[in-house]
């Protein structure tokens with residue numbers, strides 16, 4: 001049996017066998033350091049020249065060669081993972097010479113084309129491990145509270161979140177669609193089980209190439225019978241806090257790999273600030289907020305100049321540098337700085353227009369990414385924006401008894417400018433009111449008769465929400481773009497690999 005690298009710390013002075021891949025290599029004359037990865041960690045394996053056969057094998061193996069390697073464990077605080085291996089045997093299963101992703105810098109397009117290989121990098125692995133932790137915590141939260149998991153169909157006869165983002169599928173000559181949400185079906189199940197949730201892939205033909213949109217994303221959607229709007233809001237607050245805590249508790253090392261500021265995450269606990277849509281508009285238009293944003297724009301301009309100066313310094317340093325490893329590291333830093341500069345340049349250039357637009361934002365318009373960013377930046381916890389205009393929201397949302405122009409819905413915006421991660425509402429439980437909403441929305445009621453039955457037979461107040469897994473991963477990991485939050489992202493303009 002071979003040993004997993006993550007266990008080496010407990011095996012000082014013992015002889016073990018590792019199975020993995022060559023992640024990197026460094027040579028110091030009569031000694032070669034092989035950096036081996038196996039999915040559980042990295043281990044520095046030391047091969048000495050005295051054993052000529054091993055030394056030759058080590059010399060000839062390139063990055064990502066698959067190998068089996070035996071030796072004696074030596075605890076060493078300086079080594080990655082805290083232990084290294086003094087190699088006594090080495091067998092290369094496949095020697096690789098031309099692995100496309102080197103330690104040098106690559107552009108995002110190149111990495112996306114090689115996503116199947118890019119997954120092997122420590123940073124991508126940290127993100128996907130955190131994704132796993134988020135999904136596990138999300139399911140555990142509902143399981144612990146007595147919710148029943150209900151799997152909802154992916155092939156669906158109609159729209160639930162607007163006809164504009166449907167992917168059509170030919171179903172034996174009939175036109176059906178990929179599910180945008182499981183919600184209508186979990187509503188049915190809630191009337192059977194009381195508390196339910198679904199978790200699965202959902203599809204939106206979003207014709208927007210933003211850092212927040214995928215065409216295929218995963219959503220977890222709880223639905224609760226006999227719940228009112230307040231219950232739904234509280235459930236969302238507790239749910240988000242639970243997930244963040246699970247990641248903080250279980251994934252400190254991964255968050256360090258991502259250089260995530262964990263202090264920002266430690267603040268996430270209920271209650272969250274709540275604003276109505278109308279109050280959010282006041283905030284957007286407020287002169288004090290505007291002043292603050294202008295000041296921030298100045299600060300960002302200064303930051304940009306600082307980065308540009310830093311880039312020049314890094315480039316000069318690279319010119320002078322003689323060591324391969326150091327050069328690679330500098331190339332990587334330069335590439336990252338260039339990307340940061342490009343992003344901030346764009347943001348600084350577009351911001352004056354966004355700020356002007358925010359000042360004159362009209363009641364009835366929907367918030368775009370820019371408005372969401374401005375609003376969420378005013379708080380250090382997720383913020384609940386409630387009671388949007390009926391006209392811009394889905395047909396199933398319950399009209400507010402206090403104001404017929406708005407619905408009892410919420411969008412939860414993540415802090416640090418991440419925007420919406422949850423959309424939810426109390427549902428319209430009155431048959432006539434729901435039929436009226438559907439007619440106003442120009443919907444053909446025929447495919448929804450089953451859904452209307454839920455209002456005919458034992459209708460009760462109920463509600464729920466949907467949390468987008470990828471946007472949550474982006475926020476918790478502190479990523480700039482959603483494309484790294486899912487193993488194989490589907491974006492407008494990307495369906496490979």
Ligand code: 4AD
Nearest residue numbers: 181183213214217221421422423424464465466468
């Ligand atoms: O706000 P949405 O559209 O709500 C629903 O689908 C409801 N049926 C949920 C419910 O009440 N059961 O989507 C919910 C969440 C968003 O807040 C966002 O996190 C995510 O799904 N989402 C997307 N994530 C990535 N790419 C997209 N194109 C997304 N569209 C929505």
Ligand code: MG
Nearest residue numbers: 411420422423
């Ligand atoms: Mg939404």
